[in-house]
Amino acid sequence: MCGIAGIFHLDTPKPVDPARLSAMCDALAHRGPDGEGIWTGPGVGLGHRRLSIIDLAGSPQPMAAADARAMLVFNGEIYNYRELRAELKAMGAVFRTDGDSEVILAAWQRWGPECVTRLEGMFAFALYDCEARTLFLARDRLGVKPLHYAQLSNGSLIFGSELKALLAHPLMRREIDPLAVEDYLTWGYVPDSRAFLKNVHKMPAGHWLLLRHGAPLPAPSQWWDVSFADRHKGKAQDLEAELLYHLRRAVESRMVADVPLGAFLSGGVDSSSVVALMAEISHQSVRTCSIGFDSAALDESAYASKVAQLFGTDHATRVVSADDYGAIDQLAEMFDEPFADASALPTWRVCQLARESVTVALSGDGADEALAGYRRHIFQHGEDRVRALLPQALRAPVFGGLGAIYPKADWAPRALRAKTTLLALAGSSEEGYARALAYAPPELRSRLYTPDFERLRGDYRAEQPLIDRMRAAPARSGLDRAQYADLKVWLPGDILTKTDRTSMAVSLEAREPLLDHRLIEFAAGLPESLRVRGRQGKWLMKRAMARSLPDEVLYRPKQGFVTPIAQWFRGPLRETARGIASGKALAATGWFDSARLEGMVEAHIAGQADYARLLWQLTMLDRSFTKLGLG
Structure with missing residues (x-):
């Protein structure tokens, strides 16, 4: 793993x-x-920082092609590089190293831009063709590795693995895009379709860009997509065997390294499945690590320990407490843009723990998106059945009216918190899913914004691009469209950004076997009944892993990597919460209604409402403003 610029x-x-x-x-x-x-x-000019994983001494970068006609800087891993190397060698290619970087150069010289379709793995790279005088920038299919770029006032284009590389250039302007703030307040992150700073772009997942001297900056070209339009045929047991084949192959391909390797283990289905397959493949004990919390209701470390015992792993655990809140400035520094997924904190801590003994760690990211594992997928599947029974003309006034008057009962048992469901049923399938994903729904954002910000926002609403993407998706059902949106928006914008930044902050390479593109493509063709059945998501995966994992791991309620920030903001961090409304940088923008925000803080502390995610969002936003010198 590396950094490029x-x-x-x-x-x-x-x-x-x-x-x-x-x-x-x-x-x-x-x-x-x-x-x-x-x-x-x-x-x-090409620049590179290297974390040595494969061919430790033999693949320095920037790397020249054997004939010196091309130069490369590369971040990532190509898991099929040995097979490609043999194929290219048979065609006459000459290799001087044993790593995967030189394979990309040879593949470019053989296939040009189409070389990316031959690469299996995670990557972001820049390749300069000295003969054609072109620069080729490419990002992997799912967006595991990041790539940012911006055009400067002097006519140059700069690029880098993270925004901080661009900010190191003296001509880089630091002007906030207010529409990115709307995106961030809605989703808790700035999606890849936008950047926090104006004039900055993120290369979309599965896209490439070919630049020429003397030519204008083109739009990125898509080279990969996933389709939910077709369904696999066959018996469930046959599809289960095929799924297990893809799972095993994906894990095995990501266990190749010339440095110590291990895995994150939360005790949930996904990470436990990865560890189970690693233990089956490996000839030695798998090294695993997990994070616990000082809140017993959210602590999954006991399940992780049981899985570790089951497979005889070399296991380590560490506890995250409210004291870790003091590291918030370090988190803001990692992400450059505001990032409100509070699980970034424990993810960073588990990466620190892993780095004490390994350089590469396998994660369980991706299965929920690919195989419908989120609770919202189950709700979406059920809500679409209701929508099919009742026309929009009837649903909008009935459910919309009920949702408008139904109290936001954060304090009530889950079964009584029906406001979001009622409002979702009032709209289309796409509108309902956008509401399910939102950190802050439209009504809450409107309460927060000042008239000045409303003028800057204009008619733009963050939900609309997601709704449009769902409607244009190659899909057959609402569940298909929801998963497509997750793979295209939520996954690269939230999950993979979190894992990349927190792992790279401690120089750890994180690999995601459950995001193998062949596995993703296979999963997209599964019948809905093999993804969601009753109140169970990831149905076929759980059935496939029943041979290795106990029911208490496979079928316990999904918990996720949740940080107890709601309790922290009511307890040890209550004064910190009270300071959010008067955050220096936040207040300086004039974009947020301080009086209303103060009221929300007090309602949260009193237990009358749960605004924990919003408070964390605004805290991280304030830190991002400060980091950019706006406070």
Whole structure:
């Protein structure tokens, strides 16, 4: 795993200042502590920070092709590089190293931009073709590895693994995009379709960009998509066997490393499945680690310990408490943009724990999105049945009216908290799912915004791009569209961003076997009844793993990596909560109604409402404003 950065002059091939390139790479030192290098040519410069995983001494970057006609900087892992190497060698390619980087160079020279379709793995890379004088930027299918870019006032394009690499360039402007704030308040992160700063872009997952000197900046081209339009035929037992084959193959391919390797283990279905398959494949004890909480209701460490005992792993555990809140500034520094998924804190802690003994850790990310494992998928599936029975003209006034008057009963048992469901049923399937995903629904955001921000926001609503993407999805049902949106928006914007930044902050490579694209494509074709059955999601995966995991792991209620911030803000952090409304940088924007926010804080502390996620969102937003010098 590594960090990459670069400068490319779009207009004329002016010289690139190596000092600027070095500064951009220095900002990514945490991603690659084992080596660094820069290369410059007419109108282009490439920089690299290396975390050595494969071919430890033999693959320095930037790397030149064997014939010196192309240069590469690469972040990620290509899991089928040995097979590709053999294929390319048979075609006449010459290799000087034993790693995967040189395989990308040879693949480019053989297949051009189509080389990405031959690569299996996680990657973001920049390749300069010295003959064609073009720069090729590409990102993997699911967006496991990040890539940011921006066009500067001097006509150059800069790019980097993280926003902080771009911010190290002296011409990079720091102007907040207010529509990104609307996105962030809605979702808890800034999706890949936008960036926190104006003029910054994130390469979409499964896209590439080909740049030429003297040509304008083009739009990225999509090279991969997943389709839910077709259904596999066959018996459940046959599809179960095929799913298990894909699971085993994905895990095995990600266990190749020349450094110590282990796994995250929460005790849930996904991480336990990965560990079970690793134990089956490995000839030695698997190293596992987990995080517990000082709140017993949210602590899953006992389940993780049981799974560790079952497979005889070398297991380590650490506890996260309210004292860890003091690390919030470090979290803000990791993410550059505001990021409100509070599970980032324990994810960072488990990465720190893992890094004490391994350099690579396998995670369970991706199965929920691919196989319908979230509770919201089960609700979406059920709500669509109701929508099919009642026309929109009847649902809108009936459910909409009930939802408007139904109290927001955060204090009540889950079965009585029906406001969100009623409002979801009032709209279309896509509108209902957007509401289910939202951290802050439209009504809450409108209460928070000042008239100044409302003018900046205009007619834009963060839900609409997600709704449009769902409606255009290659899919057959509401559940299909929901999962498609998760894979295209939620997964790269939240889950993979969280894992990448927290792992790279401690120079740990995280691998996601359950995001193997062949597994994803297979799962998208499963009949709905094999994804959701009754109140069970991931039905076929649980059935497939029943051979290895006990029912108490497979069928206990899904908990997720939840941080007890609601309790913290009512207890040891209550004064911190009270300071949120007067946050210096937050208040300086003039975008939020401080009086209303103060009322929400007091209602939360009193237990009258649960605004924990909103308070955490605004805390992280305030820190991001401060980091950019706006406070």
